[in-house]
Amino acid sequence: MRIGIVGLGLIGGSLGLALRALGHQVYGIARHPDTCVAAVTLGAVDSAASDLASLAPVDMVMVCTPIAAIAPTVQALVPHLSPETVVTDVGSVKGDLVQAATAHWPWFVGAHPMAGKAEAGLAAAAANLFMDRAYVITPLPETPPAAIARVQDLAQSLRAKVLTCSPSDHDCAVAWISHLPVMVSSSLIQACLQESDKTVLKLAQTLSSSGFASTSRVGGGNPELGLMMARYNREALLRSLQGYQTQLAAITHLVETEQWSALAATLTASQQARPQFL
């Protein structure tokens, strides 16, 4: 298959490496000529250019740009696509984006390969990035089944775990397990910093160990990622934050009123439930 990849960062570059290894011919698109050269040198693409017109021959386009650029990129692709060319993306929030992109191109199939790395950029790309990781496909009721099947087949060929659900179910689920934890974890760091007794703050910094390190990890991560989650998944995140505040208030109430057996029951329920998320 001839596959176009727009955006040659970690995800786009890794898709290129993996798809070329599977025998596909990969056409890359990057804004900067330097990135085009680097992607060819790395073997992530067969050829690369900055002009979307170079994608005219492809059977499928994977849009791997930052989330804000996905729908505009789909719109800009339209003049260059043959009928029934499948366009898919890798955005980590799906709701409005899938609607907007589908309005531009009915053969758009929203998707979210849930793979990543601490490092960003093309240099960190790896052909096995998607192996055994979830690859969520989020079609609309009107998305052509043939288009969905082509993205499912491609994801399966990457040896990813392919799931299909609605864009809104995807967004609610990732709000719980990915976007809410960032806000919860960042609030922990912020709360500690508000300690007005500097001796206690210094002591807390000295004594903190693995428990604090784990709980604060994602809250101390890349601020751009956290901001993107909040901006593009605002509604689902607010719903999760509200649910979280209710549970935190409930636990606080048990401590305040010294309801120790009820607190023990809650902590036991948490211990028992956690493995279902692992």
Add this chain to the structure above:
Amino acid sequence: MRIGIVGLGLIGGSLGLALRALGHQVYGIARHPDTCVAAVTLGAVDSAASDLASLAPVDMVMVCTPIAAIAPTVQALVPHLSPETVVTDVGSVKGDLVQAATAHWPWFVGAHPMAGKAEAGLAAAAANLFMDRAYVITPLPETPPAAIARVQDLAQSLRAKVLTCSPSDHDCAVAWISHLPVMVSSSLIQACLQESDKTVLKLAQTLSSSGFASTSRVGGGNPELGLMMARYNREALLRSLQGYQTQLAAITHLVETEQWSALAATLTASQQARPQFL
């Protein structure tokens, strides 16, 4: 030195192994005769008994029982101690306990070696458990300096990082970095479980990965430990929970009102502050 250890679990057993390796003579106390035999067999003690009277010859007693038993144990030790025998403990909360124990025995020196393991019990004991870990000593203004110095010297001989602070500063600091994270993290698991759309809940469980695993880790831990923290450090924990709720509400407000540059600033501040806690 002749050293008594009351309570031969993970911490008591590890202290015994470490102190015997340093040439001290270790007298163990355990309620169950089986534990006494096991501790001698393991080499954690030179001798062991269930009667506190057997500690009459020792120069120092380390009380390594569960927290609720520490002050009563100090009281029960009093008839068997020579004047200027130092009594210390390993409890993870210090405030009321140090007051109560000191009332029973003025040569009591509160302490908290911040070492642990996933496994509990004597079988998991290790001589190097305290090496490079914080060993917090929490005297009162009236604690005899000679008693403090003897506990400091002992902790240093274990190659621990010895810190000295007031019981209340200790309790406030561990509320921030140890006890608050458990409640924050458990609330995350509880909040996810409240999702009423079972398709979304199932999807969240399927999609959750390292971010959720880290943030939920301590909240899904041993419920007895969490309960103990809340029970014995209730006041400092409530103070931390209140500070946390304020920060969580502030972040939620930024998302609600779409103050993206302010949210970016908060997330950036969290990213910059976290290394000070590692």
